[in-house]
Amino acid sequence: MSAVRLVIFTRYPEPGKAKTRLIPAIGAEGAAALHRRLTEHTLAEARASGLAIDLRVTGAPEAAFREWLGEGLTITQQDEGDLGDRLRAAAAPPPVLFIGSDLPDLSAAYLVEAADLIRAGRTVIGPAEDGGYWALGLTARADYLFEDMPWSTAAVFALTEARLKGRGIEPALLPELADCDRPEDLSRWPWLAV
Template identity: 35%
Template sequence: MIQLLVIAKAPVPGRVKTRLCPPCTPRTAAVIAAAALADTLAAAGAVPAVRRVLVLDGDHPAPPGWACVPQRGDGLGQRLAHAFADTALPGVPSLLIGMDTPQVTPALLEAAGHMLGENRSVIGPADDGGWWALGLTDPADAAALSPVVMSTPETGRDTRAALRGRGADPRTLARLRDVDVAADALAVAAACPPGSRFAEAVARHLTDAAAGV
């Protein structure tokens, strides 16, 4: 069995999903971000795990039964590396996801966990060249993430190369689209399962016409 980590930023107006503005306002972008986080936590909460941890930048309540640890580090690469190190459980692989793929399902996460149980590392590629999930059997391998420049079209490629340099060549998970701009939010909302808070928030606060698509 695995440990599940969700790395997230508290949904505070002006600090999250700023690339949705415009057409969103900082307030509505934060509402959409909060819905994305809620859906992500719900999906992760439905998957069997040794422990679930919210790795948080800011102040936001963790679901009942979840641990919460603060993010630390100067850049996202360092924050990711510390997330694995600060939550390490001896002998338990960790699967980390972000809050930008609210269409993720428990079935996808369970499949990722099974693959991680058979491999030293796994990675879920994102359509923009980054990644939405990273699983490591050995938390020490996360040190390879510190120098990787995140949020670029080369992030996925560079993450793979960094892990290969440690002998931890990752197996590939399903590809997902993450939410950066308004067009992403609309596409991801359409892919969300029924009852999605994210899809409801996008429908309420973001329209095709406003997004210019």
């Protein structure tokens, strides 16, 4: 099996465009700064995992991301469309592990565990507290996971798991994590409010 690609979706931390649901609580500058810290944390853990990083970006040209995050990264502009369209576009070639950039409790150990399972031929899901997922690892194309999905709802994880099981695939589950999206999430991670 080929090396597992770690695909990370992120956006440039422009005030007013990043972490917009947090703006009422911490302002546009604060939300952008928090997004910057989360992305940097995600990238540090990704680098520590030793996986090949494929950064999928939006909101600024590639050069702005290289200036911010450094060299040694594969950086590609995200495709147009909803999350399903962007996941489908980034799924080839497998094996692939998808994560976002808003996971304060992400660790390199979780990424290594997921990659080991994928290399062993397992499909992997990391359930999120909000009913979605924070990680999805695939050994082969699975476009059926990205079509007609009610993104950003509490149904995403259950529907993804059901679609896999409907095709005879029993996914390996990673520990449940929470993302930082809403003002009430901020009290859980005081280090983010620096």
